Amino acid sequence: MIKAAILGYGVVGYGVYEIIRKNEQSITRKTGGNTITVKHILDLRDFPDHEQPELFTKNYDDILNDPEVSIVVEVMGGLKPAYEYSKAALLAGKNVITSNKELVAEYGTELMALAKENNVNYLFEASVGGGIPIIRPLNQCLAANEIEEIYGILNGTTNYILTKMVAEGADFASALSEAQRLGYAERNPEADVEGYDACRKIAILASLASGKYVNWRNVPTEGITKITKSDVKFAEKYHAVIKLVGMAKINDGKVYSRVCPMVIPSGHQLSEVNDVFNAILVKGDSIGDVMFYGRGAGKLPTASAVVADVIDAAKHIHINKLITWKAAKEDFMIDPETASCQYFVRANAENVIDSFPGAENLGGENGEWFFVTQDMTEADFKAAFAGRGAYIRVLEA
């Protein structure tokens, strides 16, 4: 019998509770005969109508000091008090499972090291890609590969908005309103639409893939708020769609990572990923391209990833699973200005194209002109472009 505690009874916390109850039998089979039950739920709110009101507490010490609890599920989100709570649990020899990408991206290095020292596990499958299995495959299934590239559609809200803009010719503001109406976007959508959420996620993936901590602050991040209807229309003329992409390239131990809208040619696997779905394309030196696709958010998908980690922890009580990356002291980030790609340009004057030999002219409308440059470095592009409009990077096929 393994006892777990849930910190935070929001959407995901409730989903975790529900799945553990509903699938008790099959979970017991999967742990090899060990039944998992929830003994405590920490939340500041009251849940008087809950079927097990006796589980609730407002005092974290009830969990921390309970020697029966071997697994702590942290689904509170945010850094405070999640960081202190997670640290205290690991120091007390308890496993910690989280869906908190912000915390993993900020303090993951320290928390994983603490887990290792205390012979327990800090697992975070649900922090990236919601229900899509990606952390474990990256760490384990692809262990035999050097990971060379990761391209991910990592945020369901922005993907929904961009899908809407492509399919219905909607502009950003109305697509956002629709997403908010459907509950796909929060009332304050900044973390999603400015790319902050995707940034934390690609930083986690890049850290795992490179084995060294990629600080999310070193990942240049642009959101989708400046994408226009005309951008979408002329991208279509170029047989492409626009998606928010988190990418990382690893070359000789050095990492280039970025979050930005990208023009993705149709036919590319990521171009077909629509609505709130997420997908992560991983390129390994042995395996070639592998893609993982599914629902990147939502109560049950995310909760099912958390519960999978709970089961894994139950199977590895006091065995550290060696999911880890090193603190990186030296500078191993590639200067983004030296990276190169093609650029999809919206120019504010027709003659801007003259600065780009070999550019493909897509035409124009309403005083804006569109073209696609040849492959060039960021630095060279920006020098030639001189801010005469806007641009979107093109994902290479």
Next chain:
Amino acid sequence: MIKAAILGYGVVGYGVYEIIRKNEQSITRKTGGNTITVKHILDLRDFPDHEQPELFTKNYDDILNDPEVSIVVEVMGGLKPAYEYSKAALLAGKNVITSNKELVAEYGTELMALAKENNVNYLFEASVGGGIPIIRPLNQCLAANEIEEIYGILNGTTNYILTKMVAEGADFASALSEAQRLGYAERNPEADVEGYDACRKIAILASLASGKYVNWRNVPTEGITKITKSDVKFAEKYHAVIKLVGMAKINDGKVYSRVCPMVIPSGHQLSEVNDVFNAILVKGDSIGDVMFYGRGAGKLPTASAVVADVIDAAKHIHINKLITWKAAKEDFMIDPETASCQYFVRANAENVIDSFPGAENLGGENGEWFFVTQDMTEADFKAAFAGRGAYIRVLEA
């Protein structure tokens, strides 16, 4: 230091050797400091020009009786002598890693039980989907789900042939020749084109997902040899493509599984999987749809899946990972005649359609008529159809 032996130095065996040598450093990091080296290679052939000729042996006892060898990589294929060799290794307390779908589909139940008894592991990630991580995600990442459906494009050879037929209007024979010329199909292509390979793979996935051994003999299997150019053309009129699909539905502990060509409406994720790529769509009760996509065959993709298992075994010396299914004694297979779907029909007379109320008429050519029925059971369909032509099942959207 962990010593491994490779049984069979064919394409995959060579790939395993190569990856373990090339990625030694990163592999050591991933095992937590344990270096893995190949100590023996068993093959009946001579490799006089090999860089390490001293590794080769023709006598399995050299491996079995070497107490230093803790991991045996069986990439010989076939049942004999792979079965005896695997069994002996497990009984000797050695981990066995395999890419041998035939062996897993036939003797997996016994070999996994033996592994458990001897506190070692029998791992077979590479047996399905080549390099695509699917066995581990199914067993572990999706542990928190009841798996309800699996639809897989599991065979690269047939997918290449069908892609060619769609893209170039080639007929089966010439697409097969082209596949053979490129090395994607074997000189004797029966195992691929008759669906036997896909049958073993879906039987393995269905066993894992249901937790009970699904005997491949109970999976009705049809290949792609009877698909015509006209089928492809009229499927296109129906906005669909034809693919060879291995499917399993699990309902209330009962399993319906089948391998057959299917008409897949465009827009469905599997319709976009082309050439030699494989993809497996899994539906879980909590997670919804998840898809895994990548190269289903080839030296390095398959070898990288084998090496990932080797690393996993190295991390779990004398800890059984509980990847298993039960021997199923009672009858838990759903009678395929009671399953229902729509049928894409090629009829040998125009009036056949009159037997199917509500059928969608697609027209005809050269004395053949095409239509799509409404949803109906196999038994009802076959009674009404009475063998007046040919048919392909339609994958529901």
